[in-house]
Amino acid sequence: MRNERKNGVRQAIVDTASRLFYKQGYVNTGINQIIAESGVVKSTLYTAFRTKEDILMEYLVQSGAATDAALKLAAEKGKDDKGKVLAVFDYLIDLVQEKEFYGCNFLNLISEIPTDAERVIKQIQKQKNGVRKLFASLLEPMGKEELADEIYILFEGALIANKVHNKVWPVDAAKKIAAKLIS
Structure with a gap:
């Protein structure tokens, strides 16, 4: 008890x-x-x-696990291999339009923590590397896993551009580019 x-x-x-x-x-x-x-x-x-940083680390661990699960669940909605990759962008399109969306929590944090906050940076990198690995695993059945970094950069760039413009068009544009890359 x-x-x-x-x-x-x-x-x-x-x-x-x-x-x-x-x-x-x-x-x-x-x-x-x-x-x-x-x-x-x-x-x-x-x-x-x-410490406050210890609280932050637990937040990053829990948030990272929830994000990874949400992205994997989103990918499963794709009808075929290409659709699975694009479904991750569809998830992002829905996410950025939520009323309480204030940007990617990991990208928000990386921009405000000191460069010597090594364990925080490593935890954020671990989560982001998980997204890269997700794209690699989704691209592998098509024999296009070498595009994982390019797709990942589109995904991250869409998040940043959405934060700057507060519009959905950056995510739409990233999805269109991703579709062209994997076709």
Whole structure:
């Protein structure tokens, strides 16, 4: 019972921090705000996590797993091999149009953390390399896995351009280019 409560408190902290990090940024989110909005006392937060960066790492791990699962599920909606790759872009088209979409959380974070935040950078790279591997695995049945990096760059570029323009056209354009590359 004690472990369940401990895990529940830990998850409440991560859930609160995740929402705040995503909506207002890591740098703009303070420990005191996480404490206030999660409803835990300071000593409990520091029992669960030694530092704000530790909370960020858990957020990245959980968010990365959720993103990977969502992308794989999206790919499964494709009717054929090419359709599976393009279905990932369809997922992105839907995602960027959501009311509470503030950009890719990993790209948002990489732009605001210091260059010496090595473990954070490595975790973000791990997640992004997972996306590259997903594209490679989707392209492999077509014998086009060598295009994985190009498709990945289109995917990431679409996310950045969407953030800049706050329009869906960058993702549409990236999907069209991806379709031409794999045809």
